[in-house]
Amino acid sequence: LLKLYELAGAEDDRLFSPFCWRIRLALAHKGLVAETIPWRFTEKDRIAPTGQGRVPVLVDGDRWIADSWVIAEYLEAQYPDRPSLFGGASGHALSRLYNEFVTEAVQFPILWMIIRDIWSHLHPRDQAYFRNSREQRLGMSLEEAVADRDLRVKTYRRSLDPLRRVVEAQRFFGGDAPLYADYILFGAFMTARAMSPFSLLEADDPIASWRERMLDLYQGLARNARLCS
Ligand SMILES: N[C@@H](CCC(=O)N[C@@H](CS)C(=O)NCC(=O)O)C(=O)O
Helix, strand or coil: CEEEEEEECCCCCCECCHHHHHHHHHHHHCCCCEEEEEECCCCHHHHHHHCCCCCCEEEECCEEEECHHHHHHHHHHHCCCCCCCCCCHHHHHHHHHHHHHHHHHHHHHHHHHCHHHHHHCCCHHHHHHHHHHHHHHHCCCHHHHHCCHHHHHHHHHHHCHHHHHHHHHCCECCECCCCHHHHHHHHHHHHHHHHCCCCCCCCCCHHHHHHHHHHHHHHHCCCCCCCCC
C-alpha cells in the first residue's frame, strides 16, 4: 500500500500544498490509490527518513521518496504500463522545463497574493512557524505582501497570456487529455481554492474553463476537496 504525506491546514482534510496536489492527481492518473497522511509544517520528525523537511513524501514499502518531481518520475518508472504522465521520453524532458518554470513564474506569484489567507487557515500550531519563515523569505510581513494584490492580480492575469492561448487551442496542456504538465499548474489553483476567497481569474477566462475541466477529472477528485470557507 502506498502512503502519501500531504500538507494539511486547520482540518486534516484541508489539503492545500500545490506540490502535494500535483501528486494526488498523478496517482489518480496512474489509477493508483494511496493512503493520505495529513502532515503539518512543524512535524519534520515524521518525515525524517527522507533526510529533508518538505512534502509531498511518498512511502512505498520501505522506500521513502521526497520531492514532487522525483515522485512523478518514480511513478512513471514503476508503472510503465499505466497511462503515461509525460507522454514519452521527449514529453518527460520537456515537462522538466515546464515544472521549473511554472513553479517559479506562475505558482509563486499566486502564493504571494494569498499568503495571508493561507496563514489564517493553517493549523494553529503551524502559524508562528509559517509567519516567521515566510516573512523572512519575502522580506516583509504577510499583511504587506498582500496589501496591493487587487492591483497586482491584473498584471498577473495578463502574464498568463501564453498559457491562456494554449488552453484556447486545446483542452489540456497535454492535448486532448491531461498530463503531468496539467497537474503542475493546477496544484497552485488548488492551494488558492482550499485557502483563499481571492479571485485569481475572471469567470470568462479560458484558463478558468480549463480549471473547471481539471476539477471534473477522476470523479471530481479535486472538486470534492475541502474548499475555503
Ligand atoms: N521541490 C519540492 C517542494 C516541496 C515544498 O516546498 N513543500 C512545502 C509545502 S507546499 C513544504 O513542505 N514546506 C515545508 C516548510 O516550508 O517547512 C517538491 O516539488 O516537492
